[in-house]
Amino acid sequence: MHFSLELEQRRQYIQLQETTQVQVLRAHDKLDQVIELIRSLYLPLRHGPEGLRQDSDENMFNGLERLARFKALSITVAGGDLSCENGIAAQVGVRVPLLDGLKLAVSQLKFLGNQEENDSQRVLGTFDATSVWIEWKNYDPESTTLACRFIENRIARLTALLLKNPENPERLQLPASLGYVHDPDSTRFGLVFESPVSTDTLGSRSLYARLQTTLKPSLTTRLDIARRLTTSLKYLHVSRWLHKGLRSDNILFLTPSYTSWTPFCLSGFDYSRPADPDEATELPTDRREHDLYRHPDVQFDVPRDGEYGYEEKHDVYSLGVILMEIGLWQPIHQFLGLSLNQLIPRPAIRRARISLLKAESLTILESEAGARFSEAVRLCLAGDIRQPPGEIRSPGMAEEIDHPAFDSIDCLRKVEEILQGITV
Structure with a gap:
């Protein structure tokens, strides 16, 4: 005793x-x-x-x-x-690190198969005999020299933050960057990350892919993934850094085994930025399925940066969508009954948050992962730890109603407590 x-x-x-x-x-x-x-x-x-x-x-x-x-x-x-x-x-x-020393020679990159011509955001290859993956950031071919320099400076600063460093907190679940490249012929920059395994496909290692190709793992495993993701985002926000691209296809498992669920890392940092409202404006990608993970305030052509851009609460909302996918073990578009074979209507995307917060949706999640897991997801999606269950605020309601009450660290800590308190 x-x-x-x-x-x-x-x-x-x-x-x-x-x-x-x-x-x-x-x-x-x-x-x-x-x-x-x-x-x-x-x-x-x-x-x-x-x-x-x-x-x-x-x-x-x-x-x-x-x-x-x-x-x-x-x-x-x-x-x-x-x-x-x-x-x-x-x-x-x-x-x-000095920013000038982070730029790598694009000629030293060797792509696997025909991935050099691949227009996907993330491709595999080698750099100086090291297995890597590259995350591309395209820019407008008509960009001025000044605009191009601005983008490159931003890429270099992000690379400095993500540069391979054994002293980085493990709980941040960061990828290990080796540097960045500029491919002017294709008008794009690429962040180069070290890959712990050499495979011919990277997409199959994302959480999004596993949601569709592997049997639903135990609740213990799903809880572990959810806890790690929540802690990672909390630490990211404590560091005053926003991800702004949280989706299940940006969570990569660093092993080719479909039965291994650790380690994993957060990727998709191409639009990440410090939590500074004075940062210059940058627009998100135009893939509508990505908007299903975004808070209604920052969907479609709303700038990601600047005075009216991304805030911490928008990252928390994206985490809630991912946690719901983990609980249901199903991509969010499938749960919402949306097809990716055709352009998703804007009204359907706008309604996603309301649909996910409906009592019926949370009850389905509860049947798959338990009442407390469902409550953790609701906290992230609602964006207000004081909002009672069943009360849904529409996107059009005044910002002053919920913004002062929201604190991302407090919300994420509460979600952590809930998830840690679940016993299986």
């Missing part, structure tokens, strides 16, 4: 420390503040209560230190003058 109580006290201590540190990290958006936090993370290990300085505590603080370092890198990369802020970050060992 005494031993069990001690373990519970240890668990509560670690949970309290992690919650406090994450909140502090989240509230500090200036580089010098984050640097001081990184230094302070050593103190609990050296001066904490006797008997609590165990491996579990050390691992927890090491994880928080890595996240703080990643945030310091994120702030530095998002800043204007890297040379100025690089010196500050270097004080605690945060290495910020």
Whole structure:
């Protein structure tokens, strides 16, 4: 009994420390503040209560230190003058690569099969004998030199953030970037990621593909995937970084085995950006099935960036759609009765959020994954942890009604608690 109580006290201590540190990290958006936090993370290990300085505590603080370092890198990369802020970050060992050194020679890329001519967003190949995948970002052939430079600068900064680094927090589920290439003949930039396995197909490794080609895994497995995704997005938002392209086809399992569900990583970072409303405007892709994963506020031709662009709540909504797919083990377009063999009508896409939040839809999800899993999905889709079940706000309702009440970290933490509390 005494031993069990001690373990519970240890668990509560670690949970309290992690919650406090994450909140502090989240509230500090200036580089010098984050640097001081990184230094302070050593103190609990050296001066904490006797008997609590165990491996579990050390691992927890090491994880928080890595996240703080990643945030310091994120702030530095998002800043204007890297040379100025690089010196500050270097004080605690945060290495910020020079953007000019991230560009790779496109001639060194070798594509598998005929993928060089493939117009898909993601293709496989090798770079200097290393298995890689490339995520392409096309730009308008009529783009001015200035616009092209702006896009390349943005690609370079994203590459710096995702650059292969063993110190990156594992819970972020990040891919390992090797650099980027510019293919002016095809008017596109490509982010080059290291692939842990060499296969002739990448699409079959996405969650979207597995939803359609593999038998539904156990609820234990589906819960594990859902928990990892939720934690990953929470850490991304704590680092002040938005994904803005969360879909099941952007979740890649890093093994060719259809019976292995870890590890996986988030991909599709081609439109990711710092959570800064002053960033310049950029439009999303025009594939309508992708809009099923987007909040109604940012569907279709709504700019992803700028004052009226993506916010953290839109990432959370996309996570809710993915979690629903995981619970049902079915692509969202199939659940909604939509065919990809024809252009999906805009009204059907606009109604997706309302349809998913209907009591009937949540009841179906509950029958597949349980009531608590269904509640976690509802929290993400509703975008308001105070909104009671069954109350659905239409996209046209005034923003001031729900925006002040929403906090992505609080919402994701609540979703984490729900998912962690489910026992199978």
